[in-house]
Amino acid sequence: MTSLLDVRRLTVNFFSEAGTVTPVDEVSFQLAKGETLALVGESGCGKSLTALSILQLLPRAASIGPGSTIELDGEDLVPMDEAALRAVRGGRIAMIFQDPMTSLDPVYTAGSQITEAIRAHRDVGKRQARERALQLLEEVGIPDPLSRFDQYPHELSGGMRQRVMIAIALSCEPQVLIADEPTTALDVTVQAQILEILDRLRRSHDMAVLLITHDLGIVAGRADRVAVMYAGRIVETAPTDRLFQHPAHPYTQALLASVPRLTGPLQRLSPIHGTVPNPDAWPAGCRFHPRCPYAFDRCQQQPPVRTVSDGHETACWLESPQ
């Protein structure tokens, strides 16, 4: 399978008076057409920065490090100028965020924000854009699109707003959709609706989806493959079923063990002791070693990426930690 989006050795540096930190450190992953890749990790692991650097929407103090490449259909986005990037953003790669209220403009109606997105990238008239917008609202499962079209964001529920965001993101038929914690602010019942819609649209539009989440629960059954991030690095990549059944990295194992379950025997939760370190205090070698139950001398050095089985890679010195 050839990859549509190919990220290699992506590094993001933050500059401040206190020095330089590297919250994303040589992250590599590939995303194929029609595929969903989940980028999973706890807060501060660098998953959102990774997503933002694909569109080069990084905060001013941050920059992509030398040697990083982000190829879309074989074309590197890193050296592109603003004009070229504008055509990519929203056109070929679209993104939706956790909080749709802050990404929608409160003084414009839902409909006008969708038509604006369409007309920014396509040479179409107002009437055509309106028709397309209504069609999109219907596609994302908004009942009575005609009346919703003229409503303002504050008149819509959280789930509706996220649907409007999805409609905007889809307006130019992107090849890649980046969804950064798209359902974290929503109730579980609404979360289920939104995930269902995203999945349906991925299939009907043959889109590639990069799903960024802290929730392993929404990954199961939704993503084809999972990349687990810890402290700025990908520690394990595997097909979803494989990752849940045979997690190879001690961090993945510990993360899975700490999640409360609805079924199975009820037992005391096993948390990971300690906290996720800050980027300015990342330990040398394997960054998980201070919290790892199997750590030994060698973990002071960074472990190489090792293939466990087809499509399953891990960065751990141990063959079978358990």
Added chain:
Amino acid sequence: MTAPSSPPPLVRVRDLVKHYQRRGVLRASTERVRAVDGVSFTIPTGETLGLVGESGCGKTTVARTVLRLEEATSGSVRFGEVDVLALQGNDLRTFRRRMQIIFQDPYGSLNPRMRVGQAIGEGLRIHRVVPKRDVPERVATLLAEVGLDASAARRYPHEFSGGQRQRIGIARSLAVEPDFIVCDEPVSALDVSVQAQVINLLTDLQNRRGLSYLFIAHDLAVIRQVAQHTAVMYLGHFVETGPTTEILSRPHHPYTQALLSAVPEPDPSSQRLRIVLSGDLPSPAHPPAGCPFHTRCFHPLKDGRCFTERPTLRPVGATETACHYAED
């Protein structure tokens, strides 16, 4: 619902109602928001009642009304032998020691300019729990009890991670030696690896101190870890109550079933039925007539009765369910 072996209830809430008057968009009109519309429950000493439901269903209002942070419209709240809603002035202030609350966002409830030691010591001083000179020592004991180093007392809230801040919030509520703590989404904002630490801590404290909890959460898997009994709330009403294990394994109300099926589980082999509810929660200012859930209900027997007659809780199997057709 109460097994013979259960300890006597510490908290007894009956027919609790909280309505808000809201000024309508057009001056003169006011509308009544039925945030809590008649709920009853008991919490035995040393046990936990889990309260689940979507945002806007009234969970937090129940808690705030029980704690007298909001005045109830009607109903009764008894705490042991005390009639909580009748307390006034000094009696109420003294009584507040016995009930505490832990919030979702501990950072929002900690004064950023107050050292952690001061924040925890505040309650000790106000309620004169220990003599003034013993306050620092008691603060250190409390910090140790929640798994923090005594040196934390000299630092400020921003120097701590989310999980550590939640521990500070817990230490602060424990300071006044309460019998009852409302935990309002205490782990929702935490990372999973840290969430487990805080859940275990709350469980240990309950066992050690015999605390009763009202535990509000939207995550049913978290509720399973902490609560012996659970109430499922929808638009100001309890639609199902019962032992947590029963609610999770044999739910009778269609809403409970939908809520349960929507929980994402980290297990790709899970063969659970997926029910995707259509639509959003209706506004509590304009609740539907009849069964509050009928606008989103998928029950095959839904009929005219559901549109006109509001079902009340009645025993079905091992739980109590407010649905006309729960058996079928």
